Amino acid sequence: MKKIVVVLLLACLTLPVFAGGGSEGASAPAPAAAAPAAPAAAAGGSIKTSADAAAYLKGKNIRGVIGSTAVTGDTYLTADLFARFVSEKYGCNMKIDPIGAGRALQEVVSAKPDGGTVMMFHDMTYLGVLFGAYDAEDYKLEKFLVGGTYAYSTADCFAASANAPYKTIAELGKWMKDNPREIVKFAVEAGGVSQLCFNAVYEWVNQTYGKDVAARIKVFVTGSTDAKLQALWDGNCQVVYAVATALQQYTKPGVDPKLRLNIIGISAGERYESETWPTFKEQGITLEGKPFVFSKEYYMFYPTGMPTDFIAAMDIAIADICKSPAYSDAVKKLGFLPQAKGSAETKDYIYAKRDSLTGLIANAPNFDDLTK
Amino acid sequence: MELAEILTFGNFTMGFIGLLVGILFGAIPGMTATMAIAVFLPLTYAYSLVTSLFLLLGMYVGGISGGLIPAILINIPGTPSSITTCFDGHPMTLRGEGERALKIGITSSLVGGLISLGCLALFTPLLAQLAINFSAVEKFLVIIFAMTIIAALSKGDMLLSIFMGFFGVLVALMGTFDDNNKLRLVPYIFRRELIYGFALLPVLIGLFALGQMFEEAEGGMKKKTVKDANAQKQGGRKFSFLDFKGQFVNLLRSSLLGTLIGVMPGVGGSAACIVAYSQAKTFSKTPEKFGTGHVEGLVASESANNGLTGGALIPLLSMGIPGDSTTAVLVGAFALQGLQIGPLFIQEHHVLWTTVLIALLFCNIMMFVTMFFPIKYIAKVIYIPRQRLYPIILLMCIVGAYRASNGVMFDVWSLIIFGLMGYLFAKFKLPSTPFLIGFILGGDLEKYFVDALKGNDGALSIFFTRGPICWVLWLLIAGSIAYSFYFNKKQAPLDGD
Numbered sequence: 001m002k003k004i005v006v007v008l009l010l011a012c013l014t015l016p017v018f019a020g021g022g023s024e025g026a027s028a029p030a031p032a033a034a035a036p037a038a039p040a041a042a043a044g045g046s047i048k049t050s051a052d053a054a055a056y057l058k059g060k061n062i063r064g065v066i067g068s069t070a071v072t073g074d075t076y077l078t079a080d081l082f083a084r085f086v087s088e089k090y091g092c093n094m095k096i097d098p099i100g101a102g103r104a105l106q107e108v109v110s111a112k113p114d115g116g117t118v119m120m121f122h123d124m125t126y127l128g129v130l131f132g133a134y135d136a137e138d139y140k141l142e143k144f145l146v147g148g149t150y151a152y153s154t155a156d157c158f159a160a161s162a163n164a165p166y167k168t169i170a171e172l173g174k175w176m177k178d179n180p181r182e183i184v185k186f187a188v189e190a191g192g193v194s195q196l197c198f199n200a201v202y203e204w205v206n207q208t209y210g211k212d213v214a215a216r217i218k219v220f221v222t223g224s225t226d227a228k229l230q231a232l233w234d235g236n237c238q239v240v241y242a243v244a245t246a247l248q249q250y251t252k253p254g255v256d257p258k259l260r261l262n263i264i265g266i267s268a269g270e271r272y273e274s275e276t277w278p279t280f281k282e283q284g285i286t287l288e289g290k291p292f293v294f295s296k297e298y299y300m301f302y303p304t305g306m307p308t309d310f311i312a313a314m315d316i317a318i319a320d321i322c323k324s325p326a327y328s329d330a331v332k333k334l335g336f337l338p339q340a341k342g343s344a345e346t347k348d349y350i351y352a353k354r355d356s357l358t359g360l361i362a363n364a365p366n367f368d369d370l371t372k
Numbered sequence: 373m374e375l376a377e378i379l380t381f382g383n384f385t386m387g388f389i390g391l392l393v394g395i396l397f398g399a400i401p402g403m404t405a406t407m408a409i410a411v412f413l414p415l416t417y418a419y420s421l422v423t424s425l426f427l428l429l430g431m432y433v434g435g436i437s438g439g440l441i442p443a444i445l446i447n448i449p450g451t452p453s454s455i456t457t458c459f460d461g462h463p464m465t466l467r468g469e470g471e472r473a474l475k476i477g478i479t480s481s482l483v484g485g486l487i488s489l490g491c492l493a494l495f496t497p498l499l500a501q502l503a504i505n506f507s508a509v510e511k512f513l514v515i516i517f518a519m520t521i522i523a524a525l526s527k528g529d530m531l532l533s534i535f536m537g538f539f540g541v542l543v544a545l546m547g548t549f550d551d552n553n554k555l556r557l558v559p560y561i562f563r564r565e566l567i568y569g570f571a572l573l574p575v576l577i578g579l580f581a582l583g584q585m586f587e588e589a590e591g592g593m594k595k596k597t598v599k600d601a602n603a604q605k606q607g608g609r610k611f612s613f614l615d616f617k618g619q620f621v622n623l624l625r626s627s628l629l630g631t632l633i634g635v636m637p638g639v640g641g642s643a644a645c646i647v648a649y650s651q652a653k654t655f656s657k658t659p660e661k662f663g664t665g666h667v668e669g670l671v672a673s674e675s676a677n678n679g680l681t682g683g684a685l686i687p688l689l690s691m692g693i694p695g696d697s698t699t700a701v702l703v704g705a706f707a708l709q710g711l712q713i714g715p716l717f718i719q720e721h722h723v724l725w726t727t728v729l730i731a732l733l734f735c736n737i738m739m740f741v742t743m744f745f746p747i748k749y750i751a752k753v754i755y756i757p758r759q760r761l762y763p764i765i766l767l768m769c770i771v772g773a774y775r776a777s778n779g780v781m782f783d784v785w786s787l788i789i790f791g792l793m794g795y796l797f798a799k800f801k802l803p804s805t806p807f808l809i810g811f812i813l814g815g816d817l818e819k820y821f822v823d824a825l826k827g828n829d830g831a832l833s834i835f836f837t838r839g840p841i842c843w844v845l846w847l848l849i850a851g852s853i854a855y856s857f858y859f860n861k862k863q864a865p866l867d868g869d
Contacts, residue, residue: 069568069777071410072704080414097778102548102567133553185827191553220826221551226693226700230637234507236827249692249714258504259691259715333710367552371826 047312050320056313058091060115065108067101067121067128070224074243077334078151078298079120085321085330090313096120101128105139113305118147118314122296124192126354130361133191146350147300147311148318149341151331154268155244156193156296157277158186158201162251162260164238169201169265170283172239176216177209185218185237187228190367193296194241196357197267199364200292204285219370233258244272245335269293287360297339299346315342378422378727384734386419387426391735391742394434398441401448401765402577402772402787405435406698413704421709421724426731428705432698433485433735436641436677437743440477444670445470445754448581448765452572452812453641453680456649456673458580459525459805463665471751475611476667477674478743480623484675485736487627488634488682492689493729496718499635499683500690506636508823509838513845514636515817518643520849521650522806523856527663530860533806536797540810543570545818565782573776574786575811577769579804582787583794585762590795619671622652630676634683637693638820641680642812648676654855660862682732689717689728 047053064083068075076098083094099107104119105128111117119125126141128134158169166172176182186201188194198219206214220237222228225247228240250261263277269291271279281291300314321327322340331338341349390412397408408431416424439450444461457477464473491499519537526533546557547569558566616623626648633644652672653662662669684695692714694700706713711721718725743750753761773787774780797804828834836842 063779071413071701072707077704077707084414084417099778099780100568103777103780106564106567128553131553190551222823223550226637229693230508231823231827233504234827236508236823246712247714249712249716252716254719255715334707335712371551 047309047316050316053313053316053320054090056309057086057317060092062086062092062094062115063117064094064096064120065099065104065117066096066119067104067124069098069100071098073224074153074296074334074336075120075122075298078331078336081327081330081334082120082150082298082318082321085324085327086317089321089324090317102134105134108144108301108303109138111303113303113307115307115310117303119144119301120150120298121301122153122193122298123196123350123353125299125301126350127193127196127357127361128191130354130358131191131195141351141354144304145302145306145311145343146347147302147343148315149297149299149339149346149349150318150322151298151336152339153243153296153298153336154270155266155272155277155335156197156241156268156294157244157247157263157266158197158239158241159244159247159250159261159263160239161232162262163257164262167262167264168278168283169204169280169285172264173205173209173213176205176213180212180216183216183218184239185220187220187222187231187237187240189223189241190221193294195364195367196361197241197294199360200267200280200285200287200294201265202365202370203287203360203363204292207287214365217370218372219367221367221371232261239264243335244275244277248275267292267294269295298336299350300343311343318342374723374726377723378730383423383426383727383731386423387430387731387734388738388742390427390430391434391738392430394431394436395438395441395739395743396434397431398435398438398450398454400768400772401442401450401581402573402769403775404439404451404573404698405432406701407772407775408435409698409701410704413701413708416705417708421706421711422727424705424709425724425727426734428702429728429731430735430738432702433678433681433732433739435698436681437478437481437485437739439677440481440674441474441750441753444473444477445751446581446761446765447584449576451641452576453645453677454673455576455642455805455808455812456645457670457677459649459663459673460666460669461673463663464670465754467665469609469665470754471748472609472611472615473665473670474747474751475744476615476670478740478747479613479616480626480671480674481678482736482740483623484627484630484678485681485732485739487624487675488631488679489729489732489736490682491628491631492682492685492732496686496690499632499686503635503637503687503691503693505839505841507838508820508827509834510841510845511636511639512817512820512824513835513842513849514633514639514647515643515813515820517845517849517852518646518650519809519813519817520852520856521646522809523853524650524653524859525663525803525805525809526856526860528860529803530856533803536803537806537810540807540812541814541817542810543575543807544811544814546570551822565785568777570786570790570811571773571776571780571783572812574773574783575790576808577772578787578790579794579797579808581765581769582791583798583804585766586791586795587798588758588762615667616671619668622655622668622671623675625655626652626672626675627679630679631683631686633676634680634695635686637687637695639816640696641677641684641698643816644680644683645673645677646809646813648672648679650852654852659859678736685728685732688713689725691715692717 066075066079080096083096087094108119129136129140166175186198188198202217220231225242231237232240244263266277266279285292319340322338328338394408397403409428439454440457442448442450443454443457447458447462449455461473522533522537549556629648630644633639649672652668653659684699687693687695688699773783776783794804
């Protein structure tokens with residue numbers, strides 16, 4: 001009897017193996033598509049002023065799903081902060097649920113457009129699709145509505161051990177050229193902003209020093225900042241991608257030499273406040289002759305068919321809250337900056353941003369080759 | 373000045389409230405300390421960091437400790453880290469020693485918590501250095517070491533137990549592989565639901581709680597209490613501190629193992645209690661009594677999971693790397709106040725460092741006081757007739773499962789699926805515990821295996837050449853497997869069919 005049970009269980013065990021291999025994502029990056037006529041956003045409706053917005057949003061329960069499962073990361077912290085300010089100022093009850101990128105995308109394409117569910121996420125919304133992590137047919141930007149922008153990051157960076165023989169990305173490229181036996185591994189997350197910035201560095205090294213040098217750049221794929229730092233300290237990689245404010249303390253004197261870091265490049269266009277961390281632009285990290293500049297921005301997204309009044313009310317709320325010094329201080333304390341853009345402006349902006357990155361992603365080396 | 377800021381009535385009150393909330397979350401199947409902290413995190417924005425730390429650390433200690441109540445009384449682990457508490461705690465309840473088991477568990481939790489606090493206060497720099505040297509290779513070996521308990525738990529049917537363990541690992545691997553964002557082991561029609569695979573809590577409470585309920589429902593919900601157990605049978609053995617006679621080494625070893633596993637970022641509380649239980653059995657003079665309501669097993673499990681609390685804070689406060697999922701959420705409390713935790717935290721924020729130590733000491737002592745004395749009343753929960761108790765537990769399980777991934781309905785379906793699996797496992801006499809251990813450890817097993825290979829160009833030799841910690845771990849693994857074979861052979865004629 002027991003043998004029969006074991007055989008049956010073995011059969012069950014093999015079933016998913018045969019069933020598996022079902023791939024959620026398309027392997028090829030989605031081509032940049034022209035934006036079809038999306039439903040009217042903030043323009044219409046009866047919501048024109050803050051008082052209208054307050055009257056409309058008062059008492060509403062709004063579930064903000066985010067594309068991360070962590071309650072300590074930038075996505076949650078920025079979304080939660082915004083939700084608290086909206087709830088406080090407009091009397092609605094906005095609550096953030098960190099359910100992960102895949103599930104958040106599923107929610108925003110399938111939720112009822114009644115104002116009950118919105119998605120709050122950053123540029124990974126379209127980058128994940130471009131990189132093939134999420135199915136373009138189901139989750140491209142055209143499948144839902146683009147709302148406003150409420151914050152942005154100026155401190156996404158690459159960092160290396162303070163003992164490394166390079167202090168900037170530019171020095172890293174030159175060092176790799178001068179040391180033809182050396183391999184440098186970058187810890188990045190597949191399908192996200194870090195993969196995009198990695199691609200930019202890879203392409204710059206390729207264009208500046210040739211493909212032999214670029215071929216010695218490899219990736220160590222991993223997720224959270226903690227995991228990346230662990231990989232660095234284990235010697236499994238030499239460069240990590242993270243939000244620089246999370247690494248700030250590791251750059252200070254007095255830190256154990258094994259843990260100490262240098263920020264070797266910020267992808268934003270300008271330096272972070274009083275810090276001397278060099279930007280990509282300052283170092284001459286260019287793509288096809290133009291400086292590579294990328295800031296991660298935090299957007300709202302709505303299910304298709306969302307009432308124009310809701311969108312207009314949220315646009316007004318974003319504008320009001322981003323003007324408030326209290327929000328500005330709070331968001332700066334987290335290491336980010338407030339940014340108010342309405343849904344119409346954001347839609348044009350994010351489509352253009354996506355299209356501008358499509359070429360870089362399409363020409364990017366295959367991750368499978370880079371991990372070998 | 374510093375102490376005056378910390379030792380206020382308001383802070384202690386918040387610590388106590390946090391503790392009560394934590395115990396409640398820990399005691400409700402499907403809710404955990406991590407969940408309690410995540411839910412209350414936004415509230416801390418309104419308080420100072422000192423007050424917030426009292427509140428959140430209270431939840432941490434309470435949440436880890438509260439898990440023993442359902443584990444002992446109704447054989448449902450309140451949290452994943454109390455899974456091994458069921459093994460000996462519930463059999464004690466069945467023989468009418470529930471109250472005694474609870475008091476032994478609570479006292480062991482206090483000792484584990486205090487020993488780990490001592491390690492945090494005195495050895496943080498030393499243990500932080502150790503944590504840095506624990507790479508993916510060593511973590512993989514620790515997980516393998518924890519998995520050897522599957523063989524130790526086999527009770528004469530090792531092959532089936534190992535099969536079930538690896539079946540659990542296989543189910544844990546369903547979902548998206550993070551390195552390439554591709555789905556694997558998932559039928560196409562479930563590609564949306566299983567994008568992140570099955571969540572731990574629905575699987576845990578499904579197998580233990582729902583499986584048990586289905587099994588009992590089959591015989592009809594008669595007016596009986598849970599398995600007709602007694603909280604404290606007349607004439608049954610009562611708790612005495614003499615129960616700890618001969619347990620000193622076990623207490624110390626299990627607490628230190630819990631602390632040490634807490635120090636290793638990413639290994640987790642479940643591994644702590646599993647390793648400690650396994651070692652207690654290996655070193656015991658009466659290993660055959662484990663799983664039958666043996667004090668040694670209960671002491672090992674509860675001292676180890678509370679030993680984790682101080683241990684997991686060591687890498688967090690000394691390097692900025694959380695030791696487990698709960699301390700990872702604690703980072704949010706600091707971030708909300710605009711404070712990044714890193715290697716200079718203790719030097720630069722002495723008040724907060726002292727707060728952590730005082731709050732942990734207060735919460736551990738209050739945990740003991742709050743749980744130990746009223747426990748005889750709490751233990752009476754098992755006198756509630758099953759037909760009234762089970763619907764309440766079922767409701768809590770559903771709410772807990774729904775919250776497991778922050779509001780995903782599929783987790784409720786997972787709960788029911790694994791409830792049915794638990795029922796079928798019992799019907800076919802397939803051990804569900806090895807399956808669950810495989811499921812709990814499977815994700816980490818793969819992650820650290822892959823990470824170790826990725827960092828070393830795919831060379832398997834790295835698992836043997838990395839250094840002395842590695843060799844010690846291999847010796848422990850070999851010893852544990854050899855012991856399991858020997859013990860299994862001894863048990864086979866007794867228990868085998």
